[in-house]
Amino acid sequence: MNEHEKYFLSPARQLTDAEKELVWKKPLSHKVSEAEQRISEEVCRNWNRGEMKIATILLEGDAGSGKTQLAKALSANFGLPYTKVTCFADMDKSDIIGAILPVISSERLERMEPADRNALKALYESDRFHSATEILMDVMGITQETASIKMKQLLKLAVENTGSDAIEYRFYPSEIVRAYQKGYLLEIQEPNVIRDAAVLMALNSALEPDGSINLPTEMVRRHPDFIAVITTNRSYAGSRPLNEALRDRVQHAEKMDLPTKDIMIERAMSKTGYRDEKVLDVLADIIIVLDKTTRANAIKGVAGMRSYFYWTDAIASGASAKGSLYHKVIYKITTDSEEINLLEEALKNDGLLASLEEVLKDVKKNEIVTMQSKSEHGER
Ligand SMILES: Nc1ncnc2c1ncn2[C@@H]1O[C@H](COP(=O)(O)OP(=O)(O)O)[C@@H](O)[C@H]1O
Ligand SMILES: [Mg+2]
Numbered sequence: 414m415n416e417h418e419k420y421f422l423s424p425a426r427q428l429t430d431a432e433k434e435l436v437w438k439k440p441l442s443h444k445v446s447e448a449e450q451r452i453s454e455e456v457c458r459n460w461n462r463g464e465m466k467i468a469t470i471l472l473e474g475d476a477g478s479g480k481t482q483l484a485k486a487l488s489a490n491f492g493l494p495y496t497k498v499t500c501f502a503d504m505d506k507s508d509i510i511g512a513i514l515p516v517i518s519s520e521r522l523e524r525m526e527p528a529d530r531n532a533l534k535a536l537y538e539s540d541r542f543h544s545a546t547e548i549l550m551d552v553m554g555i556t557q558e559t560a561s562i563k564m565k566q567l568l569k570l571a572v573e574n575t576g577s578d579a580i581e582y583r584f585y586p587s588e589i590v591r592a593y594q595k596g597y598l599l600e601i602q603e604p605n606v607i608r609d610a611a612v613l614m615a616l617n618s619a620l621e622p623d624g625s626i627n628l629p630t631e632m633v634r635r636h637p638d639f640i641a642v643i644t645t646n647r648s649y650a651g652s653r654p655l656n657e658a659l660r661d662r663v664q665h666a667e668k669m670d671l672p673t674k675d676i677m678i679e680r681a682m683s684k685t686g687y688r689d690e691k692v693l694d695v696l697a698d699i700i701i702v703l704d705k706t707t708r709a710n711a712i713k714g715v716a717g718m719r720s721y722f723y724w725t726d727a728i729a730s731g732a733s734a735k736g737s738l739y740h741k742v743i744y745k746i747t748t749d750s751e752e753i754n755l756l757e758e759a760l761k762n763d764g765l766l767a768s769l770e771e772v773l774k775d776v777k778k779n780e781i782v783t784m785q786s787k788s789e790h791g792e793r
Pocket of ligand 2: 602644
């Protein structure tokens, strides 16, 4: 057995080529976290223990803490295809289950707007491997949410255009049903935003351990390899918390915070290629203080890993550290003057802006020295 197959859940399982493509391949920049190790071991340990099997996992915490990448890493570790669904407020039942589309005649199809015609054709001609939203995202270059709205428009249009023809209907399963039936690892992003209680219930019952889903055309059974990873930002005052029933389904949960400073630096290095540890260290300290300050003062925005990466990248390409602090970090948290004052105070009290100027002065000096020595050697 190869080391990377250590956690394969169904080693004997044969994936199709298209499915193999969906199994995440870890990039070189990927660093294995404690959470990744813990979940992989737990799931493996319990995989053949009947009711103790762990197949619904919750990753809850800070934006940018690595929830999505962890879900993908689990796909790689378990050897399961990775798919995802991004939830949105107005999701309805067809987004959970799928939609029935009438197949309209080619004469009627020819009389439609080109965009609609092409979209419908793509759906009719699809290989049934991809879900309807995926097909639309692909042919129209749109997001999952827009594709879901588009699908509803097309459905209406197709129904209006059936006329009195004898009609064939085709069922297009959702991404959720596809993962459920074929045994994929499905990341369910932000299900807390869903407004309709009936939709939440449908999602909840799709996560039942030994369940089945009743489709208009057939009943599909849950594939034994189906794993759902719910990823969600921690709720703050004013946001909708994760539905209790869904929470209750979960068999393993991880609290995902801003990583430790060492890991922040390591990830920023591998992502941006910037190597100055002294600078990276101060930038990380600043992000950490801002993160604490936003929480302590109930400021809604986040200072997280993404800001850290973009800020580092800006500095690496020569931007002023102070100026880019505002554009890459602070204004992303808030543009409210009082809140900005609080953040600035916190940085001043910790002496961090001064340390930043110090380390950057050193960097400048070093650069000048290298440039001089290069020019002395006739380089440019
Ligand atoms: N284990 C890891 N190793 C290296 N980089 C990581 C790791 N986890 C996350 N990252 C990087 O951090 C950023 C945010 O991660 P992401 O998974 O999108 O966060 P979230 O889903 O929690 O918002 C991404 O650019 C990602 O590549
Ligand atoms: Mg994410």
